[in-house]
Amino acid sequence: MKHFTLIIAAALVAASPAVTPAFAAPAADYAVGAQYDTTHVYVPQDQFDTFVSSFVATFGGTTSKQGEFQVTPTKSLTKSQLVLTPAGTVSVFGFKTPIPVPFGDERTGYLVTDLDAAVKSARSHGAVRRLETFPDPIGRDSVIQWPGGVNMQLYWHTAKPSYKALETVPENRVYLTADAADSFIKGWTGFAHGKITADDKAANGAEIGEPGKAIRRVSITSGYGKMVVYVSDGQLPWPYGRDMTGYAVSDLNATLARASAAGAETLVAPYTTGKRQAAIVRFPGGYIAEIHSGEVN
Known part of the structure; x- marks a missing residue:
């Protein structure tokens, strides 16, 4: 009976007009690592x-x-x-x-x-x-x-490179207002096959220099690494928004000591948010980066 039912079903499909799939095939993932x-x-x-x-x-x-x-x-x-x-x-x-x-x-x-x-x-x-x-x-x-x-x-x-896997994966830090945030997040996750691992709509604004304000923080992972999207009113004090990348380290204080000895300037002194301790530094030549240990969630 099961075999007969499958034959009937196949015949009905063959006799039916072309049917558009309910869902488009997912886009390919072109990430390397x-x-x-x-x-x-x-x-x-x-x-x-x-x-x-x-x-x-x-x-x-x-x-x-x-x-x-x-x-x-x-x-x-x-x-x-x-x-x-x-x-x-x-x-x-x-x-x-x-x-x-x-x-x-x-x-x-x-x-x-x-x-x-x-x-x-x-x-x-x-x-x-x-x-x-x-x-x-x-x-x-x-x-x-x-x-x-x-x-x-x-x-x-042209020639495929070969680099060692990272010990810690840095965060691509994106600052947006609500005008563009949802469009960006939808587009990036669709392209990158990204997974939203956290979406805190009442995160502490102190994370981006706006204490007393609630902001939205969206964490995304994909084959392209980590990304954190900060959604706020955009009224960011210096140097927030200039830090494009956040680097994860095992010992923040030791890392900052090495950075200072190598000529880097601490722009935002170490502070704690959630389980994360973080600081912002400026390296010689002007490059500004966040450095952290622990997770914010």
Whole structure:
């Protein structure tokens, strides 16, 4: 009887008009891994080496060979070096020429398995291209923008890189108002196959320098690493909002001591929120970063 029922069902489907699936097939995931996600750090070219030395002294790790390249589709020249630390990777640029638009305001570079397909997917989820895909000395790149003005680079290498997994995965820290937050979160999670691990609509505003106010904090994980979205009135005191990345360490005080010894300045002294202790520092060359130990939730 079961076999006969399946035959009837198949015949009915074959005789029926084409049926549109109730749900579209999920988009492919083009992420490679958090160790390939790099915060883009732009520093004055005469402070390039000082920044790199300070960052390595603070977090440990290694560097790629420094070089001078044209990394933009229009004529330019920059010092460039990759700094790979156990707490996160940065791509450092010290331009020797004026920086062409739109470079300099992209926060993060994400390695993808298929650049054209990833850009197409990002656009289908609400992102726009700041410029069309272009070749660089070791691969291809595109710069995109999400709702709220969140700029990032997607990139692909001709020769597949191989980096060690991170000991701790940093947070991409995004500050938005309610006008754009839901659109950004929907678009990013759809593109990145992101999972919302926490959505606190009454988080303590002291986390972003607004004590006494309630803010929304959304934590997201994906193949591109961690992201935290802070949704507030946007009335942020210095230096909040300038910290694009938050680095997780096992001992905050020891890390801050190393940073200070290496020329970094503490802009926000260590404070505690939830189970997290955090501070904000500025490295030589102007790069501002949050550093924390423990989880906020």
